[in-house]
Amino acid sequence: MMRVPGRIGAERLVALAIGIVCIAYLAAALELPPGTVQRPGSGFFPQLAGALGLVLALAAAVLAPARPAPAIERPAVVFIAALLAFSAALDMLGFVPAGVLFTALLVRLLGAESAWQIGGIGVITPIALDLMFTRGFGITLPRGVLAGLF
Amino acid sequence: MEDILAQLGHGFAVASTLKNLLMALAGAFLGTVVGVLPGLGPTAAMSLLLPLSFTLDPIGAVILLAGVWYGSQYGGSTTAILLNMPGEATSVVTAYDGYQMALKGRAGAALFVAATGSFVASVAGLVGLAVAAPALASFALKFGPPEYFALALLGFIVLFNVTGGPLYKSALMAALGMMVSCVGLDKMSGTPRFTFGSTAMMDGIDLAAIVMGVYGISEVMEQLSARAVKASDIARVKLRDLYPTRAELRRSVAPIARGSLVGFLVGLVPGPAGVISTFLSYRLEKRVSRHPEEFGHGAIEGVAGPEAANNAVTSASLIPLLSLGLPFSAPAAVLLTGFMIHGVTPGPMLIQNSPDLFWGLVASMVIGNIALLVLNLPLVGVFASLIAIPKQYLVSVVCLMLLAGAYAATGGMVTVWVAAVSGVLAWWLRPYGYDPAPFVLGLVLGPLVERSLRRSLAMYDGDITMFAHNPLAAAMLTLSALVLLVGLGLRLKHLLSVRRTQRV
Numbered sequence: 001m002m003r004v005p006g007r008i009g010a011e012r013l014v015a016l017a018i019g020i021v022c023i024a025y026l027a028a029a030l031e032l033p034p035g036t037v038q039r040p041g042s043g044f045f046p047q048l049a050g051a052l053g054l055v056l057a058l059a060a061a062v063l064a065p066a067r068p069a070p071a072i073e074r075p076a077v078v079f080i081a082a083l084l085a086f087s088a089a090l091d092m093l094g095f096v097p098a099g100v101l102f103t104a105l106l107v108r109l110l111g112a113e114s115a116w117q118i119g120g121i122g123v124i125t126p127i128a129l130d131l132m133f134t135r136g137f138g139i140t141l142p143r144g145v146l147a148g149l150f
Numbered sequence: 151m152e153d154i155l156a157q158l159g160h161g162f163a164v165a166s167t168l169k170n171l172l173m174a175l176a177g178a179f180l181g182t183v184v185g186v187l188p189g190l191g192p193t194a195a196m197s198l199l200l201p202l203s204f205t206l207d208p209i210g211a212v213i214l215l216a217g218v219w220y221g222s223q224y225g226g227s228t229t230a231i232l233l234n235m236p237g238e239a240t241s242v243v244t245a246y247d248g249y250q251m252a253l254k255g256r257a258g259a260a261l262f263v264a265a266t267g268s269f270v271a272s273v274a275g276l277v278g279l280a281v282a283a284p285a286l287a288s289f290a291l292k293f294g295p296p297e298y299f300a301l302a303l304l305g306f307i308v309l310f311n312v313t314g315g316p317l318y319k320s321a322l323m324a325a326l327g328m329m330v331s332c333v334g335l336d337k338m339s340g341t342p343r344f345t346f347g348s349t350a351m352m353d354g355i356d357l358a359a360i361v362m363g364v365y366g367i368s369e370v371m372e373q374l375s376a377r378a379v380k381a382s383d384i385a386r387v388k389l390r391d392l393y394p395t396r397a398e399l400r401r402s403v404a405p406i407a408r409g410s411l412v413g414f415l416v417g418l419v420p421g422p423a424g425v426i427s428t429f430l431s432y433r434l435e436k437r438v439s440r441h442p443e444e445f446g447h448g449a450i451e452g453v454a455g456p457e458a459a460n461n462a463v464t465s466a467s468l469i470p471l472l473s474l475g476l477p478f479s480a481p482a483a484v485l486l487t488g489f490m491i492h493g494v495t496p497g498p499m500l501i502q503n504s505p506d507l508f509w510g511l512v513a514s515m516v517i518g519n520i521a522l523l524v525l526n527l528p529l530v531g532v533f534a535s536l537i538a539i540p541k542q543y544l545v546s547v548v549c550l551m552l553l554a555g556a557y558a559a560t561g562g563m564v565t566v567w568v569a570a571v572s573g574v575l576a577w578w579l580r581p582y583g584y585d586p587a588p589f590v591l592g593l594v595l596g597p598l599v600e601r602s603l604r605r606s607l608a609m610y611d612g613d614i615t616m617f618a619h620n621p622l623a624a625a626m627l628t629l630s631a632l633v634l635l636v637g638l639g640l641r642l643k644h645l646l647s648v649r650r651t652q653r654v
Contacts, residue, residue: 010582011582011583014579014582014584018322018326021326022329025329025344028344029332029343029344032341032343033341036612037607037612037614038607038608038611038612039607039608040603040604040607040608041339041341042336042338042339042341042343043343044604045328045332045599045600045603045604046329046332046343046344049325049328049329049332049596050329052321052325052328053322053325053326053329056318056321056322056325057322059318059322060316060318060319060322063316063318069581070581073374075374076371076374076577079371079374079545080574083367083549083553083570083573083574084570086553086570087553087563087566087567087570090553090557090563090566091563095554095557099550099554102546102550103546103547103550106542106545106546106549107542107543107546110374110541110542110545110546111540111541111542112540112542112543121543121546121547125546125547125550126550129550129551129554130554133554133558137201137202137204137205137558138205139201139204139205139558139561140561141554141557141558142557
């Protein structure tokens with residue numbers, strides 16, 4: 001389990017992080033032409049939305065209670081790591097190989113112990129999904145290292 | 151009225167083609183499955199099907215997506231009654247008395263009343279939809295940009311007040327949604343915004359990918375810590391046990407009627423109408439009951455009313471979506487995306503321009519509801535046993551399907567990253583009280599708010615007092631201010647009473 005210390009308050013840190021995103025957004029929005037009140041330009045609404053977001057994020061930071069962050073449990077950390085690894089590997093490895101690794105890893109780390117179950121679900125799921133998308137719906141998923149093989 | 155019946159007849163002809171019948175049945179069946187599975191809601195399932203709907207025509211796609219939505223309302227009650235594990239938030243109230251009935255050996259009667267109440271309320275809601283949507287659409291033809299801006303603002307403010315969390319957090323999420331909606335080419339001037347030179351970003355951030363992340367991946371992540379259910383935990387219900395007694399039936403009639411009305415009215419309001427309607431219906435039934443002490447101990451009224459209410463909501467929620475183009479709930483936002491993927495824009499012109507789609511959808515929902523009523527009761531054991539699927543299989547398969555769907559949405563890696571990152575962020579923010587629904591609605595309604603505000607200012611030469619001179623817009627803005635003030639007042643009162651209690 002991972003915990004964020006609660007001196008400043010995790011909720012306040014979250015609100016401040018959103019506020020920083022709003023500042024960055026607002027800075028980019030200020031580069032766009034705001035137009036006039038009579039003829040609002042493409043920057044008018046983003047600037048309005050960004051400013052509103054910033055004010056509300058600051059309000060959220062001020063009103064946030066100082067309590068520690070909820071614990072992030074191991075399965076969630078494993079899942080996030082597997083999700084990001086899959087997204088990074090999808091284009092290079094292809095859907096089926098990346099999917100086999102992703103599914104087998106998740107099934108194992110989330111509690112399955114039988115090699116047959118891990119291998120079976122890990123292999124069958126990506127192949128079945130690939131066939132469903134490719135043959136059933138005519139949508140080609142990334143082939144990656146298997147390009148040209150089938 | 152004759153015109154409505156003639157149009158509905160035409161709708162049945164459209165919905166009765168083999169392909170559309172299959173879509174309605176597939177949607178309703180899938181909806182029941184996701185309704186049974188806790189954590190995987192209709193919004194996630196609908197978003198999962200979005201990329202698959204590319205290959206369908208607009209009518210088939212919308213029928214399929216709507217089927218998942220209303221089908222899930224049936225499925226949610228099954229595990230609530232049999233296992234005290236509501237499949238959906240809208241079935242939480244059903245578990246109060248439904249599970250108590252199951253403990254007393256009346257699970258079959260509770261399931262029968264829940265399914266019948268759901269069916270009656272859905273059909274009653276569809277009658278309301280068929281009557282009200284065309285009338286509202288022809289009224290909305292008079293709306294100009296100021297009215298649309300005022301209506302969207304009213305929708306947001308009502309939503310902020312009913313989501314349950316702090317008002318400023320809901321407003322912040324909606325603002326973030328509107329900020330994201332600005333990414334891509336500005337439709338009015340053609341200027342690229344926040345694209346950072348990437349051509350992949352010119353069309354904006356794909357709504358389907360965000361919905362798949364926010365409602366699909368984040369809900370799957372919630373399941374990681376869910377407790378496992380054994381097949382032996384599930385109560386067996388025989389077909390002959392499904393018949394309620396005459397007294398149970400008599401006691402259910404009025405709650406179903408009242409629940410249908412409550413659900414229909416609440417369904418017109420932005421926000422989590424399904425959940426709110428069930429609590430309101432339960433409270434109403436307890437208040438009007440001659441035996442309020444039975445509630446919580448297996449009162450059949452506590453099952454009949456809320457189950458009718460949550461199903462009427464689905465039909466009513468389609469009224470603002472189909473006649474005004476305004477999705478007031480997350481599933482409605484996904485349905486709107488389904489329309490937009492196929493180049494159909496819901497709004498006042500939809501019923502006039504695409505009568506096949508509107509009336510075909512209404513008729514398909516009647517057919518789908520009949521199928522759900524007929525199939526759900528005999529198959530209740532099969533559906534309930536789905537909850538025993540080990541979470542490691544469910545999480546892995548659903549997640550991989552979502553990621554494949556995200557890729558298929560645009561055929562590029564950007565949407566995969568968008569789905570993955572937005573899913574993790576939504577999951578991370580939820581414990582801090584940041585509800586994703588206002589974010590998604592901000593994202594969906596952002597372009598409408600921007601367009602109507604800019605056009606209003608341009609039309610009236612920058613004079614913002616034009617909202618006051620326009621009677622309809624002024625009325626909606628006044629109502630918005632009143633709702634906001636009442637909401638703030640109630641919250642302040644609650645805060646003061648909490649402080650007073652702490653001091654004592």
